[in-house]
Amino acid sequence: MLRLVRNAEVFxxxxxxxxxxLIADRRIAxxxxxxxxxxxxxxxxxxxxxxxxxxxxxxxxxxHLIGGGGEAGxxxxxxxxxxxxxxxxxxxxxxxxxxxxxxxxxxxxxxARTLGLRDEGLSAYCYTGSYQLPVPTLTGSVRGDIVFVxxxxxxxxxxLSDHRSSQPTLDELLxxxxxxxxxxxxxxxxxxxxxxxxxxxRGLDLVRRALEHSEIPPRVFHPTHINRNRRLFAESGELVxxxxxxxxxxxxxxxxxxxxxxxxxxxxxxxxxxxxPDRLTCSSDGAxxxxxxxxxxxxxxxxxxxxATLIATIATLLAEGLPLARFLPIFTRxxxxxxxxxxxxxxxxxxxxxxxxxxxxxxVSAVMARGSWLVRDGRPVVxxxxxxxxx
Numbered sequence: 001m002l003r004l005v006r007n008a009e010v011f012x013x014x015x016x017x018x019x020x021x022l023i024a025d026r027r028i029a030x031x032x033x034x035x036x037x038x039x040x041x042x043x044x045x046x047x048x049x050x051x052x053x054x055x056x057x058x059x060x061x062x063x064h065l066i067g068g069g070g071e072a073g074x075x076x077x078x079x080x081x082x083x084x085x086x087x088x089x090x091x092x093x094x095x096x097x098x099x100x101x102x103x104x105x106x107x108x109x110x111x112a113r114t115l116g117l118r119d120e121g122l123s124a125y126c127y128t129g130s131y132q133l134p135v136p137t138l139t140g141s142v143r144g145d146i147v148f149v150x151x152x153x154x155x156x157x158x159x160l161s162d163h164r165s166s167q168p169t170l171d172e173l174l175x176x177x178x179x180x181x182x183x184x185x186x187x188x189x190x191x192x193x194x195x196x197x198x199x200x201x202r203g204l205d206l207v208r209r210a211l212e213h214s215e216i217p218p219r220v221f222h223p224t225h226i227n228r229n230r231r232l233f234a235e236s237g238e239l240v241x242x243x244x245x246x247x248x249x250x251x252x253x254x255x256x257x258x259x260x261x262x263x264x265x266x267x268x269x270x271x272x273x274x275x276x277p278d279r280l281t282c283s284s285d286g287a288x289x290x291x292x293x294x295x296x297x298x299x300x301x302x303x304x305x306x307x308a309t310l311i312a313t314i315a316t317l318l319a320e321g322l323p324l325a326r327f328l329p330i331f332t333r334x335x336x337x338x339x340x341x342x343x344x345x346x347x348x349x350x351x352x353x354x355x356x357x358x359x360x361x362x363x364v365s366a367v368m369a370r371g372s373w374l375v376r377d378g379r380p381v382v383x384x385x386x387x388x389x390x391x
Contacts (some may be wrong), residue, residue, distance in 0.1 A: 002044035008054035012347035013328035026371035057092025057354035062283035065096035069289030092354035127156035129221035146183035162198025227266035250309035315362030317323030
């Protein structure tokens with residue numbers, strides 16, 4: 001069905017002012033100050049947004065689609081993410097990761113869930129691999145997975161500076177990054193290595209040495225959780241100066257004590273410091289287990305990442321007085337560009353009709369994914385096949 005959206009305050013993510021949009025064949029067909037009415041003989045829907053904010057759907061590049069966790073035994077495996085957990089948070093494009101457990105969970109399971117979310121209405125991709133080395137794969141190689149498995153766009157989340165990692169050497173990291181980079185070239189995909197950064201004192205040292213001792217482009221390395229402590233956040237300036245991208249995690253509020261920075265605080269500090277605004281991204285770590293370890297590596301507390309923390313971070317930044325246009329690319333266009341998804345993360349003619357409609361205080365009013373409504377009036381209207389029965 002054709003859809004004519006009127007009187008939207010459009011952020012593309014740059015502000016365009018009041019605009020009308022025509023949606024056709026899952027894409028944005030036209031944008032203008034005022035589009036003509038469509039003849040009644042043509043089936044269509046017309047929606048007046050009355051000045052609500054219309055922006056690109058959020059791109060979340062770090063979600064444990066089949067659940068994370070398991071560090072304290074089988075009972076601590078986090079359940080999979082549902083469609084409505086993502087859609088009601090304004091997320092229209094998601095990238096799945098494994099995590100600590102690449103043994104009882106598999107890349108095959110992750111790919112299957114990724115394809116399932118596509119069937120349910122979202123745009124979904126995933127990384128091959130997990131925290132560990134050798135990298136667990138579907139085809140037997142990193143290059144094979146990226147080149148031949150449609151949803152796989154890179155490697156991740158490979159763990160560094162963490163007691164749960166495989167303690168990779170420089171040569172091992174370079175081999176994985178080289179395979180991801182070349183596979184990305186061959187396939188036209190992102191070809192990145194999404195790096196879980198732990199609390200270890202080495203921080204980003206291995207990434208710095210990889211850039212110093214190889215010809216691999218800085219964009220290939222995408223470290224996440226850089227706001228988990230202030231030392232790691234301070235290190236990030238050097239990496240971004242080389243042309244790299246850094247990823248902030250929108251931890252739940254109760255996961256922001258002590259030395260860590262909330263996503264909103266980290267974004268505000270980044271922007272006020274004059275660091276490149278187009279080199280920062282933000283993800284939710286949805287359905288990831290967020291454990292607290294004692295000195296012996298035993299879990300003494302845990303929480304679960306939630307996709308809704310992305311939109312909550314946007315609401316916090318608005319409440320603190322930051323203009324939406326200043327930080328919206330961090331959640332939309334920046335990550336779409338890194339992932340080489342040129343049709344995502346922007347409101348433009350020819351782009352996918354992935355749209356989030358927000359209230360002035362940053363709450364989700366409606367969500368459209370690939371031209372179809374998933375959320376209306378703040379409530380989901382499309383559910384995964386087992387969501388209603390589980391409720």
